[in-house]
Amino acid sequence: MEKIEWRKNDPSYRMSKKPQLLKLRAKNFFCINGVGDPNGEEFKRRIGCLYAVSYTIRMAQKSGWLIPDYAPYTVYPLEGHWGLQEKFLNEPVMLKEHFSYQLMIQQPDFVTSQVASEALTRAASKIPEDLVSQLFFTSIEEGMVAQILHVGPYDDEPETFEKLDVFLKEKGYHRTSKEHKEIYMSDPRRVAPEKLKTILRVTVEQDKPDEVSEIK
CATH class of the missing domain: 3.20.80.10 (Regulatory factor, effector binding domain)
Incomplete structure (x- = not known):
């Protein structure tokens, strides 16, 4: 392998x-959206969600979850797509509180939508309840x-x-x-x-x- x-x-x-x-x-990612200062607690909570579900897949074999075509790998790095909240687009001075962002971690090609769905289910107990529904799996080109x-x-x-x-x-x-x-x-x-x-x-x-x- x-x-x-x-x-x-x-x-x-x-x-x-x-x-x-x-x-x-095009590549596949787990993503979560947010707004505000990246130095705040909400930003850290969202990062934790992405790593929880990503490591659930990475460690699948050790937990007895056999994913088709699985290959060993190192978890991909955190990525962030950055912009401004619409209500602040015309502000003369940009502050960190004005940011909007989408955080994401790429997944290997063997991670299909079915595998992603199962990973979210398995990782749910490690993710804050209010953020579980905000995580999503998508393809980005x-x-x-x-x-x-x-x-x-x-x-x-x-x-x-x-x-x-x-x-x-x-x-x-x-x-x-x-x-x-x-x-x-x-x-x-x-x-x-x-x-x-x-x-x-x-x-x-x-x-x-x-x-x-x-x-x-």
């Missing part, structure tokens, strides 16, 4: 300080994206986003949304802020010919 080596073989988790363009296929590795505190991300924006202009691409994704390759409970590794990702599309000429 060959282990799934996503750190080595999946380019979407490649940690490179050099910006890169990627076209991503991000398509064309640009990403870059940010090393350091989360609050310093704007500097790295500036580098990504310069790269996109040079390559003739532009962002399709102000929202972005963060992939947390470090555990902030165990890693010093200045050493945190976070992949920053945005969806992009190529400029039209007249837009490219303007950039040049």
Whole structure:
């Protein structure tokens, strides 16, 4: 039974300080939505839900649950898709309390909707009762994206986003949304802020010919 080596073989988790363009296929995730300051308790509770159901699948064989086509793997990293709550879109100053987010953890290809449903049932006792119904399993196809590795505190991300924006202009691409994704390759409970590794990702599309000429 060959282990799934996503750190080595999946380019979407490649940690490179050099910006890169990627076209991503559809992948399956457990997700949960939320709003507000990510430093608050609600954010932590939602993270815990995702890990509870993800590890239920990861440890399935040890619990006697035989999943078809199961292969050993390391649980994928936490990801967060970030935007603003609609009621705050026109605020002159952005505060963390204004955020909206979707947290997610990718699942291996052998995790079907049936496997996901069973995992949610098995993990229910480990998830706060008010959040069980908020967890869901879905397929997400991000398509064309640009990403870059940010090393350091989360609050310093704007500097790295500036580098990504310069790269996109040079390559003739532009962002399709102000929202972005963060992939947390470090555990902030165990890693010093200045050493945190976070992949920053945005969806992009190529400029039209007249837009490219303007950039040049």
